[in-house]
Structures are given as structure tokens and as C-alpha cells.
Amino acid sequence: MNDAPPHPTDALLDVQDLVVRYGAVTAVDHVSFTVDAGETLALNGPSGCGKSSTVAAVLQLRRPDGGEVRFEGRELTTLTERELRPLRPRMQPVFQDPYGSLSPRHRIRDAVAEPLRVQGRWDPTGPARVTELLDRVGLNPAYGDRFPHELSGGQCQRVGIARALASEPRLLVLDEPVSALDPSVRAGVLNLLADLQDELGLAYLFICHDRAVVRHFADRSIEMRTGRLVPA
Amino acid sequence: MERVERKEPPLTSDDVLLSVRGLRIAFDGVAAVRGLSFDVHEREVLALVGESGAGKSLTARALLGMLPRGATTSGTVRLRGDTDIAAQRGRRIALVPQDALSALSPVHPVGDQLTAAVRSVARVSRQEARARAVAALDRVGIPDAVRKARAYPHEYSGGMRQRAVIAMATINEPDVVVADEPTTALDAELQEQVLRVLGEQREAVGAALVLVTHDLAVVREHTDRVLVMYAGRQVEQGPTEVVLSRPRAPYTAGLLASLPPDDVDGHSHGHGHSHGVGGARRRRLPAIPGSPPAPDALPPGCAFAPRCPLAEDRCHHEEPQPWTTDHGHEVTCHRWDEVPHPATELFLEQPA
Structure with a gap:
């Protein structure tokens, strides 16, 4: 497999021979x-298997030590930070801890508006866009005036999703998006993600350790163990 | 499995070990546990189930007489009739906490800590206590126990540390072990191993187990009876098989309905690498709408009513009381006999 020449694909995300090292430790091994596009690939495996390092390298939050990451046909690993900037909005992460990913000092409305402001897309339609996004993730737009600590874990996770959607992404990297949520609100968040995918044609790289959730939610799944993929 | 014979008969006529009546726990006037009554019988495994804020961990702490400062409590907790639970901790009742590191001292070798635990309740020589400590580590499957007894907690892996804590909790052969989310911090494979070891040790010393969890798959596989909590109250309690196969409370029914199918069965159907069922993914899960309430913002009437598809007028005004249905099955719901089974249709929401 590794000897095959690099081949052009129409995959939205094409990761080949990805390597991430920390000193002498190889966390992600080829x-x-x-x-x-529009597909959900689940990535699972025990803690310490290299899932999070893979996610960081795919998002170019940590530059990989080897391999290629093609997104929309462009090789990301050789791009400069400046060249990456216009691409970043199109691949957005949603993290496990719904509170940890929101600033406690910012109102919900501002958290959702932030990507628009940072990307220079804030204009007179901004407030209406924020209201629309909150509504889209099933939150009463009145929550926009609240702070994260006034929301439940499930509501905060919906805010995190709204914030990711503000960038109009094509790929969401969902890192254990329901693992920290109360059991009674998990199914609602999974349903929301399924609806958004149907409606917007989003692709998901879905990190999850719960096999039943993976089976229900993903089109395909791959498993990692000590840095390598387990053969299917 | 070797069973240890009890030296004294139970004080009560039946086999109730631990008896909780009207337990209420409040902080600054805000009640987190609001009138809870249940028994734990000899050698049984009782699951205490609920989500964050339901009051299950506080209840577990009350069982051990180790509530945090500032808690005001009323009601009673009796261990074989004795209300001074704190004095029994480490002897007749012991804790397996979620975070093993918090249960072990970082500055002493694990074996020393187990030896000290033995000598705190039994007059035995240091060598004898040491031998029991090593044997206990060996029983929970720690390889090379003699050497590992000399190691410090940070030299253990997460799973091994949790085993050491189980050894610590069971070494004095308590009557009850309280395990507070003992596997939440571990990944799926380690969870199963740790629960198996916990079950084996409980069985070996003849203790009852109170298992605090939010995972219904764990409840199904590992417990005899279950008490489901919501917003500080009992929603439902009864034999695990009965409650999970025929839930009578809408909350329990909704939780079960919202699990992806394999979770409920508790079976693993292989690793399921790829499955090209494009249509199956689009199937929405039944889901409970809304979120659990904060303890200081409880709705009037039944706390679950705002999320309950069966709620009617009285549910929003009148708090339901526990009602016995059958087979020791209690439910706290005005409309328990109208809860359908399965409740799939009831909780299928329209796309938001």
C-alpha cells in the first residue's frame, strides 16, 4: 500500500501515510x-491510541512529521500559515467538553459571532445570521444573551456546533461530541448532527469510543491502536 | 468462587444491610437530594442511576458518612441498624471512587497503604498484614504483586490503579462496597475488566455493592436492582431485569428508547468496520427533549414534566409519590400505567 504512487481522488479529505512524532515516540504511524463529501467516517480506539494527535494533524493545529493531508484537493502540509488561513473555516472542530470550548466571559451571541468577525465577514446581516444559527441548532435565540454557565452541557454543545457552522464548513471534525453529555440529551445532539449533514451535505470525521453510537451514526469506521490503523 | 461465612446474623428479620429513609441533602437551602428511601440487601448489587445533578454521587457519599462541608441532611442512613456510618468506613463499608488517584496517597507505596488499611482494623503483625496486602493485589490481577506492592500509584497504569483501589476497598471484607462511577475515567475495554474484577472481589468477600453509574448498559450487565434518580428524587426502582424490560417511568423509558440499539442489548456484534447502509444512518434516534433542571431552578410539580411527552396538567402542579406496581417495582409518576413499551414513538421528535 505504501509503495503506491500518490493518486488524485475526489475525496473531500484524503490523508495518506500520516506520521506524528513526539520526540522518540511515534503517536501516529503511517x-x-x-x-x-456528505459522509461520516468514525475513528475509534482506546485512549492513547493516537486519535487526538491524528485530529490535530488533520486540522494542521500541529504540523505532521510525515505524510499528506489533502483537503478539497489541496495539500495542506506544505502550505504556510497564511495560505492555510482561507481554508481553515472550511474544516471546523467540535470538541468534547462543551464548556471548555466557550469563553466564560462571552455571551452566547458573541461566541457564535466570533468566527464571522475574525474572518472579516461581519456586516449588517450579522446579528440576523447569529439568530438563524442558534435557531438552526435548536436553541431559543433568547439564549444568545446568556453566558455559558447559564446553559446546560447539551445546550453548550449546540452553541459549539452553531459556532462551527458560522464558518460555513464542509467538514466537521467531531472529537467525542456527546461523550461528556448527560445520557438524556445525547440522542438529541446526535439527531441534530444527522439533520445538519442531510441538509448541508457536511462531511464528518467522528471520533468516538462508543461502538453502539458509531454503528448507528457512521457510514464507515476505522480503528486505531498504538498509532496504527487496525486492518479491517 | 470462595464465599466467606458471616460471623454474625443480621440484626433485622430480613436481610437488609443498609437502610435509607427520607434522605434529604441541601446546600444553602437548595435541596440536591429530596427525600430518598431505599434498602440494600445482603450480597446484592444495587445500581444508583442518574445524570449530573440527579444527586446520585451525593447519595453515595451519604451512605459512607462523608458528605462535603456545608451539607445539611435529614433522614436516616443505617448500616445494620447503626447510624454512625463514618465509624464503619474502611471496615464494614468502603468506597471505590471514580478517580483512583484521589483514593491513594501519592507519597507511599501501594503495598504500604494496603498494609496500613489491614492494621487499622485487625491486630496482626506487620508481616502478616504485608502478606495480606500482596495477596489482595494478586487477587485483583496485578501481575508480579510482590514487586508492584513496592511501587507508587503513579507507577501504575489507570486500569491497574483502579484494581489496586478495589483491592483496598475489599481487603477488610466489608459488608458493603460503594463504587462511585468506578469506570467513567477509563476507556471501554478497561471498563469491562475493572467491572469484572470488582464483581469477583465483591463476590469473594460476600459484600453488597452499590454501583453509581449513568450507563444503562453497565446496569444491565452487572446489577440485581436499580434505583433511577432524576433531580434529587427516585423516579423508579426495582429488579434490574423488570425495570429495564418494562420501565414504568417516562424518564427511564425515554433513556432506554434513546440508546442506539446495540447498547441496550449489551451485546457486541463484532467490530463492525464498514457497513454501507446509507439509509440506516438517517434514522433519527428517539430523544428526550430539553435538558435536566438545575437544583435551584426546579419546576413545580414533577421535575421531569417539562420534558415529558405524557405530562398533563396535574404533572405540572402536583409532585407524584412513589407507587408500588409489582415485583417490588416502585415508580414515581402520575401516569405510570399509560407509559407505552417500547417508548420509541413517544420520544421520536420531528427534526428541529
């Missing part, structure tokens, strides 16, 4: 996978 991992390859693809995610098509």
Missing part, C-alpha cells in the same frame, strides 16, 4: 484514510 495512517491513511479518506472522507467523502
